[in-house]
Amino acid sequence: MNLYEYMGKEIFKKYGIPVPGGYVIDNVNELKKYEEPVAIKSQILSGKRGKAGGIKFAKSNDELVNYSKELLSSKINNLTVNKLLIERMINIKKEIYLSITLDRSSKEPIIIMSSEGGMDIESVPEDKIYKIYIDPLIGYSDYIAREALAYLSVENKKQFSSLLRSLYNAFVNEDAMLMEINPLIIDNDNNIIAGDSKVIIDDNSLFRHDEYKIKDTDKTELENEAANKSFTFIEMGGNIGVIANGAGLTMATLDALTLHKLKPRNFLDLGGTDDIEIVEDAFSFVLKAKPEIIFVNIFGGVTKADTVANGIVSSKNKFNIKQNIIVRLSGIHEEEGRKILLNNGIKAFPDMNDAIKAISKIYEVN
Amino acid sequence: MNLYEYMGKEIFKKYGIPVPGGYVIDNVNELKKYEEPVAIKSQILSGKRGKAGGIKFAKSNDELVNYSKELLSSKINNLTVNKLLIERMINIKKEIYLSITLDRSSKEPIIIMSSEGGMDIESVPEDKIYKIYIDPLIGYSDYIAREALAYLSVENKKQFSSLLRSLYNAFVNEDAMLMEINPLIIDNDNNIIAGDSKVIIDDNSLFRHDEYKIKDTDKTELENEAANKSFTFIEMGGNIGVIANGAGLTMATLDALTLHKLKPRNFLDLGGTDDIEIVEDAFSFVLKAKPEIIFVNIFGGVTKADTVANGIVSSKNKFNIKQNIIVRLSGIHEEEGRKILLNNGIKAFPDMNDAIKAISKIYEVN
């Protein structure tokens, strides 16, 4: 799950990583009296927040109140701003990029650094990026900071060393997939301060982190609702509702539709199941997304095709589905399954491409 | 350093390992009013405390007061009792042996268990002892308790598993060389309770454990005083004071004296030095042990023989040493060194055995 900047900074504080003094508000009534110049930062899970106008700087109480009013409830990069982080302004001598993430290839945590702070790391040239791999069986040791400091020019080496150790501890203890500080600010007194935070916590670790059991707000309402039912549901913006089984087959289904110039409304992985009710649950989510057509693509392996067929029929009746349902049903018990569907007036194909062609035809006809 | 039972049990408590309710006293005035049967346990660093009369059981207030008076300041196994641990009596259904120590050969922590609790583990036959090695790069994992429980019959498996994890955490975090619970008591309600504690903390780790900077009381006063000056000084009970350089050579010196039926008074390793003052410090400790003769055995490698010779001469004058000083001086600058000594009336040999023969001769003559 992606954490808001202010939540990432709370973690930083807990591990002794300096952050600018500040506070969070949901509401302008919670603003404290203006005392010094502050940044007003929209708490949304989106990059390039500043460029999109999500960060304002106030040099008076009026500015503080007016900008806060302006930002709260506004839409930045298509996301509603529900919270603001009001932070003391830091004088900036230098900006550094620092993150710890997982390197999939080496299967290790990796520290990524660059003296080019404040920019998206993707846009920094490779030769200005420095990487250190950490052996997870050994963990962090102080020489890693020394190696980092051979690359980064930082005056306050002791503070940097302690910060890097803290960040690594936070990364491991909090089961993070990413902890990014961009920019890591060095101020005119050579203090090192985390200017921003981007933290992603491993969803699969939440059983040992009660503190993160909050609403994961980079998901839409429907996505969250599905997640609570243990479905992976992703909104895609098209018009063809999709139910498939297995993440791979579901992705393949979306890809195939797209290659046929059709636009999927969603990703929904039914999972490996043999339960009619779960099929009904899947339909209920897809229907909430208001698709024009529903495409069900099932390969029966563990999941039996006839069970799914029965689930489709019962869903159609239960939810009084008016939309066209196109089904591709293959694998174990496929013939029984297709027979059940045809008997109930639902088109069923053994082949995925034939099913998609049938959908294309509907759109051509319309 | 060896910790007293009550100190070990404080560590256990900190890590959530159950111990009997109790308190420590230096003085009978600190006794609490008798409420239930208690054990009165002399806090001395010695095995077989019980057999030597160091543990008493009180079933009334009178007994509590009288036994406490009797034990405090008494000598048990030649050690003075300065503290008592007053502990609630535990009903005992079963006694187990459990310890974690370092296995020198595998270079790993090792868990040692036996269903024969309450006895010295040395006297338990090998086939009743069960060992589990822990990989220090991986640490403890719960399967280790399951493997232990395949050997030990314990009803309350969940409590045992949690206790073993706690003991391992304590062992690592406290830099222990030994954490022994003998007996580990299982009471009539199947609760598991640490009946005793024997904990040895690595002296070399004390820089990260301020809490253990206490007087290590299994050393004599002189040994402690020497330790504060960074000398290893061990009292041996004989009459020949020994100063040698290097732990190996010092042990070899004691061994050689013993093989010649001579009795060393002490072990004192001068270390690798080239400083006259350190030689003087060494003499000051050996003199406090009141030896009949002083034997100095030096091989000059890094330490130069002439420097030591000068140190011996200055010590003799400074401390007005009346005892015979026999010196064996070899290695770098040995001839200069022996000359300095002979000029000051001190017998010096190039060969260790010749020096020891000279000491033997003194005793034969006397």
Added chain:
Amino acid sequence: MVIINKNTNVIVQGITGHQGAFHSGEMIKFGTKVVAGVSPGKGNTEINHVKVFNTVSETLGYEPYASMISVPAPYVKDAALEAIDNGIKLIYILTEHVPVHDTMEIAHQARRKNVMLIGPNSPGITVVNESKIGIMPNHIFKKGNVAIASRSGTLTYEIVKAVTDSGFGETTVVGLGGDPIIGTTFSDIIKIYNEDEQTKQIVLVGEIGGGEEEKAAAYIKKYVKKPVVGYITGRSAPPGKRMGHAGAIIEKGVGTAESKINAFKDAGIKVADYPDDIPGLLQKL
């Protein structure tokens, strides 16, 4: 054949669970030598005529070589470390939702102890006519000359069935797992398939996320003479979204379908647009 054969002794950690019980039964039907089960607290019971023990240590008399781990995600690390510590040489983790920090530790300890790790979140490994460890449906296989590796489950079954139905048949099928960090990867498996004499052609079913398809392509370009067919899912996936698999995500521009497809093409791999196209791209040898 490779990795396992009909003489491979297999234990199942978590054999008394819903998945463990069902799939160990299916494995036995397939012909797998399931010699013992492990389920803490269920020792001295039996399931599918297989004896159940509390610890892996107690199964060592059966000389297990491989373990299938099907325990709840919070206990996977403990089970895997137990298996490694007891000398198991092949560990397959079925379980989904294993914390990635746990997987890192398992993977490193496995490498240190020369243990082959498959998964987590994988459908397992099937060597046709020999042995199956995992959850792939028994009925889809037929002995042939195609080796398949995939990051998916159901999609793999579908492709296997298509390969079977088209008459080619398979030597070995490995599901590598849908997590961001997995034990055996494409670049590991391609070496094994390349050296396997019975395997005449290879199918790789990749997906968005990470760079293992690209690494495998580089290896194929350099060393592999056998025909390879590739397929990549997730072409239509938006960046930053986990597409059902924890590992199927485009992060900071890395792991796009485009990059993988280009790497495949550059290595001379024939790339299928649809899974159904795969049999047609295989060569009649």
Added chain:
Amino acid sequence: MVIINKNTNVIVQGITGHQGAFHSGEMIKFGTKVVAGVSPGKGNTEINHVKVFNTVSETLGYEPYASMISVPAPYVKDAALEAIDNGIKLIYILTEHVPVHDTMEIAHQARRKNVMLIGPNSPGITVVNESKIGIMPNHIFKKGNVAIASRSGTLTYEIVKAVTDSGFGETTVVGLGGDPIIGTTFSDIIKIYNEDEQTKQIVLVGEIGGGEEEKAAAYIKKYVKKPVVGYITGRSAPPGKRMGHAGAIIEKGVGTAESKINAFKDAGIKVADYPDDIPGLLQKL
């Protein structure tokens, strides 16, 4: 010769410290190729005409094979992990008083990465006429056919000198270290000495504590044809007392001089009562 030779590139971690500075100078006089020094915060300086860097990583251009670690005990683990991570293949730790839990971790990581570890709390290794890493006095050696291993410092110098003075001379001398847990032990070194063609006879200087002398004796009994002379210190030591070396302690009846002497005798090793007796027990070959 074994372990190191005149072409072995050596770095010194802690070269600007009192010990590091003095002994790196002595090593250079001996003929050791000290190619670089490491001392955090002292980069861009020079000592004994050797360039000093802040990190091991920066010395890699000199292709170091071995590192001598002479930093204060609290920093030894960090320095050793740094050396291992940077591909150093032989690590010698001079420092005394290293926490034993740190040594365990260093030793396991060294074994995992195929690094030879000598020490901690060791006088080092000398291969006569080739290279010296450590603090043994230069002047005591003479090229000969005796290999010596010992857990002591000064006592070793004394024995080396006696072997030199008696005309035999040495091939290799290794100080294993006085700590309870050390990298290379008697049972490791005996294999190396047994295989070294220049070594015709072997001297082992053991002491109370642990069981490595016994393990080496068992190996010698089985495999070693070369004459071996042994000596054990601590015969007169009371149990439970650490005799100067953290490792020289009889614990729970384990590690007595008697046990070691008996094991030596049982393996056909001639046992000296006094260090001075050792040259007399060596064979004129």
